Amino acid sequence: MQRHPPRRLGLDAVEGEEFAAGTTWGDFQVVGTYDGEVFTVTDAGPYDAATVADGGDREFVTLCPVPAGGWAADDSGRASDEAFGAGATIAQGLPGYVTLWVDYAEDLPPEELDQRAMAGDPVLQIMNVVVTDDVEGTEAAIREAWGGALCVTQREGRTEAELMAIREEADQFIGEKLGLETTWSEGGDVGLAAEVGVVVDPGGAGQAALDARYGSGMVTLYPALRPIESP
Numbered sequence: 001m002q003r004h005p006p007r008r009l010g011l012d013a014v015e016g017e018e019f020a021a022g023t024t025w026g027d028f029q030v031v032g033t034y035d036g037e038v039f040t041v042t043d044a045g046p047y048d049a050a051t052v053a054d055g056g057d058r059e060f061v062t063l064c065p066v067p068a069g070g071w072a073a074d075d076s077g078r079a080s081d082e083a084f085g086a087g088a089t090i091a092q093g094l095p096g097y098v099t100l101w102v103d104y105a106e107d108l109p110p111e112e113l114d115q116r117a118m119a120g121d122p123v124l125q126i127m128n129v130v131v132t133d134d135v136e137g138t139e140a141a142i143r144e145a146w147g148g149a150l151c152v153t154q155r156e157g158r159t160e161a162e163l164m165a166i167r168e169e170a171d172q173f174i175g176e177k178l179g180l181e182t183t184w185s186e187g188g189d190v191g192l193a194a195e196v197g198v199v200v201d202p203g204g205a206g207q208a209a210l211d212a213r214y215g216s217g218m219v220t221l222y223p224a225l226r227p228i229e230s231p
Contacts, residue, residue: 024208034050043098052055062126062153071124075147078187084125087146094141096132097160099190101183103128126149130149130155130190157191170210174198179204200225 034207062071073079077151084102091100104113106126131138136154158166167187172197174180183197193214201207201223210219 001170012193026215041089060103060128062103062128062151063130063153066129071126071149073148074150078145079125083146084127084148087127087142087144087148087150089131090141090145091127092160093137094134094138095159096130096131096134096138098130098157098163099160100129100156101129102126126151128153132157132159155191156194163187163191163193166214166218170194170196170214173213174206174210174219174221176226178209180206180221188218188220194221195222197222197224199223 025097088100094162103126105126108116108123113123127142127146129138129142129150129152131152133154133156135152139150142150142152167185168194171182171185175180180201181199184197185196188194196219198206198221199225201221207221210221211217
């Protein structure tokens with residue numbers, strides 16, 4: 001960490017804080033020293049999202065090419081929310097299942113999607129399913145319940161069950177074996193196990209250990225504190 005003469009910094013050193021119900025908060029970037037337990041702030045400034053790695057940005061888009069004539073339901077009578085849920089349950093029970101998400105045939109803002117759905121206006125949902133094998137078998141199984149638009153793609157790697165097992169073990173490994181303090185944890189991108197926030201990863205040793213144990217990028221660390229060079 002960069003070293004400056006110590007000085008006391010409060011919210012008057014920054015701008016953009018919010019206040020409600022007796023609590024003040026905001027997003028800022030700070031510079032200081034960390035001794036393994038206490039972080040001493042020596043400088044503070046506005047938050048710059050472009051310089052901070054805090055997890056992957058996932059785009060839940062449809063992976064299949066648009067069919068000739070555009071996306072349409074195969075069976076509009078089985079394209080309800082209930083049918084979608086039933087189809088999703090079938091997909092999640094398949095041995096090669098990795099993940100599932102919903103996309104929409106029209107590129108509309110979330111607010112408009114909600115308004116149209118509440119008004120009873122059908123909004124074409126595209127069920128996206130990723131599996132490790134047997135795309136045709138997956139499609140056939142889901143079609144027993146879901147008649148709406150469907151995109152099934154294959155990606156080699158681990159299934160959802162295997163990824164969840166890695167994530168569970170990694171959460172314990174990071175704290176007990178690597179001795180790193182975690183701040184948050186969530187599932188990784190498609191085919192990856194987890195993204196985990198930690199206070200600091202000295203020299204990147206923790207990430208190297210995770211890559212060696214689970215494979216490169218399978219579990220990714222996002223340190224809140226990063227070393228910077230002194231001027």
